[in-house]
Amino acid sequence: MISSPSSYLAILILLISISLTKSASIEENFVQCLSFYSDKAAPFYASIYTPNNASFNNILNSSAQNLRYLVPSAPKPEFIFTPLTDSHVQVAVTCSKKLGIHLRVRSGGHDYEGLSYVSEIETPFIIVDLAKLRDVNVDIGDNSAWIQAGATIGEVYYRIHEKSDVHGFPAGLCTSLGVGGHITGGAYGSMMRKYGLGADNVLDAKIVDANGNILDRKSMGEEFFWAIRGGGGGSFGILLWWKIKLVPVPKTVTVFTVTKSLEQDASKIVHKWQEVAPTIDENLFMRVIIQPAASTANKTQRTITTSYNAQFLGDSEKLLQVMKESFPELGLTKQDCTETSWIKSVMYIAGYPNDTPPEVLLEGKSTFKNYFKAKSDFVREPIPETGLQGLWQRLLEEDSPLMIWNPYGGMMNNFSESDIPFPHRNGTLYKIQYLTLWQDGDKNASKHVDWIRKLYNYMTPYVSKFPREAYVNYRDLDLGMNKKNSTSFIQATSWGNMYFKDNFNRLVKIKTKVDPENVFRHEQSIPPLPVSTMQLKDKKCKRWE
Template sequence: MASTTFTSLLCFCMVLEIFLSLVSGGSSASISSLQNDFVQCLNLNSDLPIPMSTFYTQKNSSFDSVLQSSAQNLRYLVTSVPKPALIFTPQTEAHVQSAVICSKQLGIHLRVRSGGHDYEGLSYVSMTETLFIMMDLANLRSVTVDIGDNSAWIQAGATIGEVYYRIAQKSKVHGFPAGLCTSLGIGGHITGGAYGSMMRKYGLGADNVMDARIVDANGRILDRAAMGEDLFWAIRGGGGASFGVILAWKIKLVPVPSIVTVFTITKSLEQGATKLVHRWQEIVDKLDEDLFIRVIIQPANKAGSSGGRTLTTSYNSLFLGTADRLLSIMEESFPELGLTKNDCMETSWIKSVLYIAGYPNGTPPEVLLQGKSLFKNYFKAKSDFVREPMTETGIDGLWKRLLEEDNPLMIWTPYGGMMSKISESQIAFPHRKGVVFMIQYLSIWSDGDKNPAKHMDWVRRLYNYMAPYVSKFPRETYVNYRDLDLGTNKNTSTSFIQASVWGAKYFKDNFDRLVQVKTKVDPDNFFRHEQSIPPLPLSLRATWTQSSS
């Protein structure tokens, strides 16, 4: 054992010495060497030669377009942000397996992207690694739907919009409860939980996963039976890129009515938005579980000639049923909104997906196959979970602060229903019972803004203002809305104590179990990023092993 450890340490030191000499000798030399070694290793570990068209160096004319293809936050595409030395776009699961094996053998840091919606760019940017490769899974996007089995196998590079479309192709009365933004890459989306407009009826996307295929840190392709229940638990809600590379999910399809109803009602401050949103807080988690009503809050110009700015609150809804039944429920539970038959649109489930995603009425469902994001901009985001309704005074203070910013956006997502019935420890996603709604905060700015720091500071001040009104001990936040303000890891020398600060916010009591799973399946921390789950330090592993045996 001691000899093996010494040999491993010696090899590591040699790789590190070579790496440092390459960096000090010039980035072009190191990038060229990395590319050659990686490509050679991949071909040695593959049954068939891997096409050169799957590799993009920084000198390749298509490098920028591939890098930017699914990146959502333009803040991480500016020239000052480090870019991957090489982009690899595998065409098969075996290619992914070889990439993990070779990255580990060569001591090359690997980042994995399935969709690119990660808010802090962690799948295609590294602030802690000088030289790294990005593996983009966009070519792995098959969706195989089995209506007889009420299931589908979906590869990690498919978007959730593609999944919805392929399900609707096979059945008008089946769906899947996941994201509202249709360009989300399914691989990473489910690792964080995957909430959407049917969460109150069926829970999260991660709650409806039956099996998975993953490449682990040893380069093995594992399904649920092979990986074991601990790892299967961790990858559903424990955040992306900590435990392996997700290749595919087997999801459970859920029944949807042939007719669903959607509506959006908008009220400004001058139209009583404060009292209405206060009332929404009081009842939203208690509504019929077929009914989902979120609130989108943003600035607008005041009506009339007086000018000036106001705020609007838009009640954006999906109801799993007819308009008549919806009107009956609303009259009893939320008459203050004033919903009428004219406000309602009956439609199919797949067309409700387009409606909730913001596509214009009449857009054909085939647009979902494009896999393109409607939302690419410079932004900073944060999130919160609310367990007690805000007071009207608190809401008034919120309005004041929102009007201070150029282009703010808040989205309040309702809880209750199935979300309150599932145990916080059933999967790694912990934000369940007692949550009334979730908040997403965004400050958005455009290219050429001369003071982006102003917008970053504003959203942080807003977050501080909201502290008395949101969850406490810990102040919970959603892992799919990554926020590096909460803290970061430092290369491979991750501090368990430091990571527990943000880990508790994302995962609550589940964080300790996630660390135990990480220590078991990836003790060398091969899969890592600025907020990945850390393994236990060596000094604590013996104690943990004894206590768990």
């Protein structure tokens, strides 16, 4: 009797199923599953790192930004899988789903609450780290680029610069951001007032869905495509590629940083900035970095400094004219200004020294690794000077606080709140980022976290209301959390409305359609609406189909 190929396959499936015993480790089961589904031309064995591997800690720590989630007490993954191909990501999803292994996905490690590399609510878990998927293919003739999710935004900027000095892309200020997660949250940057967000300039995408299929814009449909451009990472699938639209930039870009302390009328100037920055020429992005510093008048005391850190798409002569007309209070002079190229202006805003070669962007290394807690707010009415005085007092109480105010207006006002899931548009004057940083690990963490929570409470009267808005890429678990493998729509509404406003309900409907079993989940992932228990039971029984 001659057996058919299908019977051989059935026997093979049976043998593999039998081998997946409870005594086998999660890693062994995962490897067997990968072997079964993987393309043999793309071996994966060297891409799995367990705690017993000498490289495990280096890989885990490589792109993690918040050191709070790398302390010994933080949950660690069973292993880290670093796919080498898109197909590896597909089989990782397929196998984690069939084996019931919870996965987290990391592209750049900038998640403020460590959700891409730590699971506080569900163990065991694994990390799928996209760091080896970082191709950037720029097509100047088409004014576009296909970029892989593991590339940093700095690498994207460099590859554009490599092909043209009059093209750019409006995305992040920090050059080590992984583009996969960055754009899923919106991706604001120094050209947002001119061109909108990074997510506003996405033409296409490729994503692995909950069934392990790779979908592009056409095959996923417009609703799915809408959700991934601002709906936050880790809810709908694993982003593989973005196709982005390049934007024109001038050959000459001007940058400056001017610092004013309380002794130099900082309060009055900041108060004026609130009115000016969102309405000034859209070619100018002028943020304010606020922090304590030693007083020049009395070295034993601290004061508050406000640093106006800016990028202008044009030459210094035009910039000085704009500032003289709209914001003479800052007293900007020709000596304060530096004319440079767009790529060098990006590096300036990111904090690189002026003589740093652009090639450093290819290293993809972070310049910011700290123990920190962060929060965010959006402001729709100028904070009065009395409110600012109270804010300064509270900043002086903390060891190392930092606030960054990013102006809105310009092109941001031209998008409706529902064009993409990112809703913080017309009427927003600026966004506040609050940070407190420390160096002694988790020893005194509660002290600093308590301080920033009190500061956040103090700011309540001065920021957006109903809802109090927050930026999804500045994750804040104080706003609420999902429970283990159980995302309650009612509970999630508390933080979902803050991140997405009315778009949250639409995101939930899309999640329910594309990932009803909640394969992609974390502490603040979008919840699916409940489906019948029988439907889930039927699907889970088909383990190796």
